[in-house]
Amino acid sequence: MNHPVTLPRFQRVNVSLEYRPISLKLEQGERQEGGSLSPHPQAVLTYKYTAFKKEGKATVALPKGSKRRRGRSQNHSAQISMKGSSPETVPDDFASTCTETQEQLVHELLFADDAALVAHSEPDLQRLTSCFAETAKMFGLEVNLKKTEVLHQPAPHHDYQPPHISIGHTKLKTVNQFTYLGCTISSDARIDNEIDNRLAKANSAFGKLHKRVWKNNQLKNLTKISVYRAVVIPTLLFGSETWVLYQHHLRLLECFHQLCLHSILNIHWSNFITNIELLEMAEADSIESTLLKIQLRWVGHVSRMKDHCLPKIVLYGELSTGHRDRGAPKKRYKDCLKKSLGAYHIDHRQWADIASNRASWRLTVWRAATSFEEDRRAHLTDKRQRRKNPTPNPNPPIFPCNRCNRVCLSRIGLVSHKRACS
Secondary structure: OOOOOOOOOOOOEEEOEEEOOOHHHOOOOOEOHHHOEOOOOOOEEEEOOOOOOOOOOEOOEOOOOOOOOOOOOOOOOOOOEOOOOOOOEOOHHHHOOOOOOEEEEOOEEEEOOEEEEOOOOHHHHHHHHHHHHHHHHHOOOOEOOOOOEEEEOOOOOOOOOOOOOEEOOEEOEEEOEEEEOOEEEEOOOOOHHHHHHHHHHHHHHHHHOHHHHHOOOOOOHHHHHHHHHHHHHHHHOOOHHHOOOOHHHHHHHHHHHHHHHHHHOOOOHHHOOOHHHHHHHHOOOOHHHHHHHHHHHHHHHHHOOOOOOHHHHHHHEEOOOOOOOOOOOOOOHHHHHHHHHHHOOOOOOOHHHHHOOHHHHHHHHHHHHHHHHHHHHHHHHHHHHHHHOOOOOOOOOOEEOOOOOOEEOOHHHHHHHHHHOO
């Protein structure tokens, strides 16, 4: 086939194929000859960032003295398709509100000897797979068919239809989830299976050290906690930088964290030690605070990357068309990031400027994490005190029955009473 494919330098090829219609926030369409984009571009990621292209690409040249803005413009964005090689100049009154955009086509995700091919239709994925396999054969390499899998992530409100992808005369296995770079990717784009996998691996790592470390009376509790932080916590939170968490995920992780600390400090449940007191005895932070700190440090690292790096493109990119469902749609990573910044009292409009300095960002995140943990413990302590010592209401509401004049203390009690009152 006359489709050149550039291969990385590796000795063997273990390909994990992804068929994801909505992966990496890409869109459907086709690319025309000569590099220009058709009205429905395939796998196009609108990256609202500074970009300069010269031959037949979308380019906006801002006049001198105008400011370049990252992210979404407050009013509107400018996207000018150029037919010539020289960029078009934006008027002075429009330059302050325009944003340069770049459209990028993503076909593959390569890491060491692993490769993930992404496409939006079954024929496109079959073509990419055939080109990859034939080019690998030209270099004397062979694709491991046993380790190569196909995953289909249907778009919202679309039925699941398993794709049929083959290499040569061998049909590849279609799965609902597979592990890529140590993380579990599911067809429903949820992290429930990933959380369960992390809990299982962390529990296995904790159990292997049960006799040698946790129940060793010759080791101090401080040493045991240090081993727990160095072995179990990284296993539990591996890949958590990109998690989109809900409260039920946090409860599962926090429960496992508390159970491990109980076992390390040899505290039985009948001792009635609260979670806050347990964390203070172990001199450890909560999982929620640790997760927020990990994610914010990772986002700061991504914001300092070069403009051509894919993680930064995905972080600042967005779909050029389409809309989200009304009501309560699924959380995005940006929603989780904005909530984390608010919990740490960091302005979401200025965090990128602070993160440009690595030392300043790490110090800001550390101070915010310390303050967040103190506020969290104070809030839980106050909540427990109010639950244990409720303040009586001097004027409780009453609900009298209009038939027998009996006084009920709640509205639902009155409704139940009227059913039996004759």
